[in-house]
Amino acid sequence: MLELLRSVFGLYWPKLTWKLYYWFISPKKVTLTLLAIAVVALIVSRPRYRRRMMGACMALLVAYLFLLSPLFSAPATALLSSFVPADSGQPADAVVVLARAGRLQGDRYETALDMVATGRSPNLLIMGRSQGADVVKALDQRHLSPHLVSAVCVQTTKQEAESAAAALGAKGLQNIVLITDTPHMLRAWLTFRGLGFTVMPHVEPLPATVGYRERSLLAIREYLGLASYALLGRLQGQSPNTLSEVAKAVADDFPADRCFMTADQLRQVFMLS
Template sequence: MFDSPSCDRPFTQFPLWVSWDSPILILIISGAIGFLIFWLVRHPHHRRRFFRSPVFYAIAGLVLTVIVLTVGVKDALFLPSDPGVPVNAIAILGRGEPLRSERVQAATQLWQSGRSPLIFVSGTGDTPPTLELLRANQIPDTALNGENCSLTTRENAQFTAAILPPQDYPTLLLITDPPHLWRSLFEFRAQGYNVIPYPSPLPEDWSIGQTTFLAFREVIFLVLASGQLFFFPDSAFTPADPVAPTLLQQAQQYAQGDRQ
């Protein structure tokens, strides 16, 4: 496992870890809706003009698009199906302790079925405990690798590519939760991988509000990431954190030592 003291660094992007039932979020949404209703009721002539204006149709179109994307992302709709073929590596993306056991179970079953000789775990704070759970499932160390450095999905892809170069490991079976799969697919494909998405279910005790908010969060990041990759394709290979290039170079050196 690649792990460096320099990997202990703060998040460089605001992660939007706001719960669905956050009082601040509820207050903002309620205030915005209340102000709009008050304004429309107080000014009926503005109300008629508003519902006929291009602004209303633009807002309605945007809201409808967000709703459709949220539903699609929430259930990982329209993603490529798993053909069941052997792959070069099974990649697990960390998303915290509540989602860990399902991913470990999925990776264990895939490894035992002979889909790949290697399981690679990516994500700071998640990699060490995930590897321990895989070892507890009788997966040998020779079949395990990972990195305990990446802070974002883009860094997941960048550090994976540094340690498992796409030219040597062209096809990955990518395990993460359904809302995260679309964005992960974009980021790993941008690094040159052929990606087979493999959804790991969210906890059964999560409420509809929790899963919907997670999907909505992913829609925001998916739009930002896909727009950035479309208009600025070099950004896929340019880390946002100034410390990351040195860490990526160290990850490559770690991988070269592993292969020697």
């Protein structure tokens, strides 16, 4: 029963948090919702409770506006990054780049290509099909030819870590540079270490165009993610297995012919020249 609850929770929780993210990012929607609740409370509640209901709604609105302010976003993000060690700059078996949607991804792929160009690693693992195609195009433009693999069956940080184990762990590639943004790095670092990787985290700052409201909600989402991953046993020190054992355990979930694409396969699918 517990395992069933874990699987259901793990399946729907990421989708729920992103839906809440896009809803909470709109002050207009949240304010109108709270006003609607206040109006309903005034209509249906007893007179002696109306003041309390109105006070509660106003308190929620003030708390919401505070959470979306720079007074919260800056320290909340800084706290997340304070636990992550700095990138040592040492050579690695592979560079692993985690996915973000749209402009949230920043310059992470250019950073990864720079690492390849300077010889830090000959192996590049990209999360996402379209992201992999973009990286292949950039590699061709820069005349770089690392061994690239794109993981195309991933939606969550857990799946990204497990797919990395399937792609790299079976080959004995354990020492990685992990690239993702500031809010996400702590959870990603702990998750990858929990599977047995030796991780050098390379934090990619969020673009300047990402406002403090989005930064606040990304930080809140990560705090919720850390709590849920701890509850589900996905963080560092909670897995007794070695990376090779994890690679064997997840091999059936990430078959090579369906879940990984090489640079040549991406060129064929996306007709890249």
